[in-house]
Amino acid sequence: MRFDDLTAFVRSAATGSFSNAAREMDVLPAQISASIKRLEMELGIRLFARSTRSLRLTADGERYLPFAERALSALREGQENLRLQDVDFSGVLQITAPSDLGRNVLLKPFTDFRLEHPGLELRLFLSDQLTDVFREPADIALRYGILEDASFVSLPIVPRNRRVLFASPAYLDAHGRPGSLEELCEHDCLIYMLSGRPYDRWEFPDGEGRKWIDVSGPLVANDADVVRRWAVAGQGIGYKSELDVAEDVFAGRLEVVLPEIEGKLSPLSLICPHWRQLTPSVQKLCAHLREYFLALDHSRSPELRTGA
Structure with missing residues (x-):
């Protein structure tokens, strides 16, 4: 199985066409098509359903794609480790x-x-x-x-990495710990600007779907770090990437709120x-x-x- 054939498959799936994959890989579209045909013969399955106007993965192609991506990632990592040693x-x-x-x-x-x-x-x-x-x-x-x-x-x-709810122990001792997502509306929530608007509708996974909780609070900032600082100062509950607050949680300056509830993947x-x-x-x-x-x-x- 050729490395270039796997790459052609993964990039065609990502870009939605052989032509786009060819431009990205700096080859001719016919070479991408030939790579896909070789890979399909090697696997004994159809990877794409092709027409003159569209290109979409078959059910077999969708199942195979994550394996191809992991294989390419492992191959690239091995190549990088060898190549980078003497750079x-x-x-x-x-x-x-x-x-x-x-x-x-x-x-x-x-x-x-x-x-x-x-x-x-x-x-x-x-x-x-x-x-x-x-x-x-x-x-x-x-x-x-x-x-x-x-x-x-x-x-x-x-x-x-995921988003987590967090607040200072002092805030939670003074205002109580929410027992559910719905109780967040009873608290001062710390809000920052996201894509030009206040991020005041917090998203959480909910089984196979998603759940949104509308929150509010008296403090809004256009710098997400200010939200973390406000939380440390006991001003309310925030919802940010775990990476941003993990050090404060580890040091006891912040506490994870509703730790049993999984936050949005980030x-x-x-x-x-x-x-x-x-x-x-x-x-x-x-x-x-x-x-x-x-x-x-x-x-x-x-x-x-x-x-x-």
Whole structure:
């Protein structure tokens, strides 16, 4: 089974057409088509239902896709480890990240990475606005959430990170601990701006679907880190990525509220516009961040583990 055939399959599924996959891989559409045919013959199944106007995965193709993605990820990781051992890292690497994640979580691993590779210059741009992912002159972005734009390349850093409800012990002692999501409406909830509007409708998984809880409070900020600081100061209940508040929870400054209720999945990923931008420096940084969060995860108690 050829590496390029697997890549053609995964990118065709992601981009929705052989032509788009061909442009991304810098080959002819006929080469993508030939790769898919070889793979289908090797597997003995149809991967795509094809017509002149559309391309969609068959049921077999949908079942096979996650295995192909994991296989490619493992192969790339092996190649990267071999190739990166003797690379002399130098030049400029420009990164954009959410402001609170950058200040409070990423600063140490970024600094450690730069010290390990003194020939490399890191430039960090912090922004909470999702529309700013590549507005700054950045090579890569660190972002929360599930990437819906298949034209970007997304590499998982902490794939099982979730949002959690949190508040300070002082606030909960004074106002009581909510016994259900519905009781959040009786509390001061700390709200930040998301995509230009207040994030005051909090989403939670609910079986096979989703549940939304409308919340309110007297404090709203356009900087998500302010919400964490307000929570530490005893001003209300927040709902943010576990990575953002895990250190405060571990230190006792914050407490997880309704820990038995699973929050919205909010994976942390490294994003870049094209596979060609996965330079050795970017790949090495990705591996460094994965190792950092995995070690950090193992050092915490089970209820604080993010599942890196």
